[in-house]
Amino acid sequence: MSAQPVTKKLINSVESCVDDNLRGLVATYPKLRLHPKHRVITIRSDKDSERVAVISGGGSGHEPFAAGFVGSGMLDGAIAGGIFASPPTGHVLYAITHLHKYNSGGSIVILGNYTGDRLNFGKAIEKAKIAGIKVREVIVSEDVASSQNKTGGRGLCGEVFLFKLCGAMSAKGYDLDFIHKSAQDVCKHMATLGVCLKPCSLPGQPPLFEIKQDEMELGAGVHGEAGIAKVKTGTAREVTAVLLEKIITHLKLAAGDRVAVMLNNLGGTSVLEVNIICAEIKDYLKRKSIKPERIIAGHMKTSLEMHGLHICLLKLSKESGDLYLELLDADTDAPGWTGTRLSVGEEVEDLEDDDEDSSTRKASAGPSLSASQQHLFRGCLQVAGEALVKSETLLNKLDSGCGDGDCGTTIKQFSQAVLDYLKEGSVEYPSNVLWVLSEIAEKHMGGTSGGIYSLGLAAASQSFASAKSTDISVWLAAWESCMRAITKYGGAEPGDRTMLDTLHTACVAFKQNLNSDLKTLLRRTGEAAEAGAKATASMVARAGRASYVASGYMTEDDAGARAVAIWMQAIIDFLVNKI
Incomplete structure (x- = not known):
């Protein structure tokens, strides 16, 4: 088989693309601050908020994750690694130390369940503790496809739910212990599964794997890796049903349960497709008598230009569900968050359009035919x-x-x-x-x-x-x-x-x-x-x-x-x- 060609990308160079991406983010949102030597993005601060700082990060190539979610009501800071690579310990520690100056309530660090992130973030967290900084970590591992692994599932777009919930709790003045306990509870009641129709490619490289025209990868991750199984492609309705059935089984959801939904565009999926899937999610859950209280859709944690999507469900328990909805609806100016006031509302049946038939004339006109x-x-x-x-x-x-x-x-x-x-x-x-x-x-x-x-x-x-x-x-x-x-x-x-x-x-x-x-x-x-x-x-x-x-x-x-x-x-x- 002949080697596949390098995929075209609009970058300056492979070596500079991560730094150029971060420069572009702050050029677009100048109220954010770039710390270029450490590839850290933070909210600009000049005094102690006395709040808890919410911090995350990981490899680049997942934009807007994580820097695109820095903003009031979400993350206070994010650390970017190389493409699909964990940031080094020193950069993570820099972010924790810097944000501690302006957030004396402590820090909660949210990271995905990947070996590199666990090692580098973990070492930075331990060093911060030694330095006297109050810090807690939350490791997100909500992926259904890899849930049977010894170390647990991967952290996927569910991390963004944590960004929003923890960020809103911090903005409301909740303390570090409460936020940490709540975040751990969220992780237990959240599950994600996705599909990939076409792979991505690292800058300067060809596609990472091949998919036949009539196949898709079930259980695809966000690092360009193939899924756990190749299955035949289907309609939007069929694919949605396959994913939701496994997620619902994993979470043990039942009729009467309430959920928040996240539909994550893996990078190369059209908005048309995303909207269609959102409608199918709503219909499928309705048939199961499960109520989708919110559906948040868009680019959350992508995999460069991968054509695919993730569906994440967060079970809203009787004890905490209303609080979590309040937190999801809380204001934020983080540019990556797509939930708005239009996301909130009682479900009503769509009204039929008035049927004004203009396809025939009221009277015959002109000459007739034999x-x-x-x-x-x-x-x-x-x-x-x-x-x-x-x-x-x-x-x-x-x-x-x-x-x-x-x-x-x-x-x-x-x-x-x-x-x-x-x-x-x-x-x-x-x-x-x-x-x-x-x-x-x-x-x-x-x-x-x-x-x-x-x-x-x-x-x-x-x-x-x-x-x-x-x-x-x-x-x-x-x-x-x-x-x-x-x-x-x-x-x-x-x-x-x-x-x-x-x-x-x-x-x-x-x-x-x-x-x-x-x-x-x-x-x-x-x-x-x-x-x-x-x-x-x-x-x-x-x-x-x-x-x-x-x-x-x-x-x-x-x-x-x-x-x-x-x-x-x-x-x-x-x-x-x-x-």
Whole structure:
């Protein structure tokens, strides 16, 4: 097997990336203080708060953990190690000693259950005690996947729950013993499990391991390591169920229990995916009669650009649950914390939107078609829709170089909705049918393509509404009205490398052959449509999404132009065979 290439990253150098990251944090949040020689971030202080200092840290590459959670109501300081490496004892001791000057209530140090952290933080804590500093440690080990290890599970995103709870207790004036005892209780009632779909890579190195396209790593950690098992990927609902089932079993949760939820983005997971998983978490817990009092989601403890997530549940006991909710809701200005006042609220059922159906007109408009004409019209729409459904992959491929690769998918959605309409919908009045198609495009396509098709079809509908017959000149007028609307609102003209190039070229041929027999007219129109679509391959995009992309990415037909040629040729072939 050939060696994988080094992953591209926007850094200055491998050696400086940790320090550059910390400089960037304080550049963004200048009220934080960087102690560069020790890679420590603290709250700026000039007098003794008399509170307990809350301290944490660990390897870099997990941002915003831990420095991103320094702020009032959370951490007072954080120590950064190298990428995925524990900070040295001296740096940890520096942070404890410095913060002791401004927080005489003592220090609580939160660390993950990793050998390097236990050794380096532990030695620093013992040295601080010898120096007379009141300090307690909390070792977090809430990972379900590694819970059977001799030393216990790893510390994952649950550490961030501790940052928030301990930080809020300190802000409220609780003493060191109470905070320490509470933190230990939290650790007993918290569990985390995650999945990885795509690995990360250390700066200057290739991906740390490989995952097949149809697999994911169950139980992935935060140091780029693989999980405990490779399993088949599934839907968001299926993956959520797998994780929550194991977490609930681990915590021995039962119907009626309350929990706080953390959904941790491991770095490369889109917000779209995170939001979907959050909804699935809520639904799954509801089915189990477990109440999610809070769902906190976002980047908490990441693994560089790993595509994956962790779900952490914190059981809210009868004795302490209300206090913990109060602490989670307490104010903080730590930049990494995503919980806000919007996170708090009673659960209410979502109301249905008002159903205002504008897809059909209140009265028939324009001329009608005979029974035989309706048969042809329905057949044209049927074959056009079927052809576009079959062309999804081709159109997505054409769109991938200069768009977002979904042209075929959005047109397929439109086409399937049209095919559903044709099962029972009337095609007697062309104006009404075109109006319905316009509304379907708006509802089922969305985006730019949906807007263009909707505008064009609506304009064609209006043209038919004022017509007196259904002869060929009326269809031509509707066609031209469609193109004028697209130009007016879409800003495109023939030659700009859009769907309009196919429509325009075919329309010119149609007009030039109006005096020919019908089959000749249709064939030459089809040939022109094909030529118009092919011509876009060598055009410079001046409108639409493709105009934002370098021309080197555009070497094939425009996807929108090719789509028009596909449905137009399907209609022409159908009519030629029927007449």
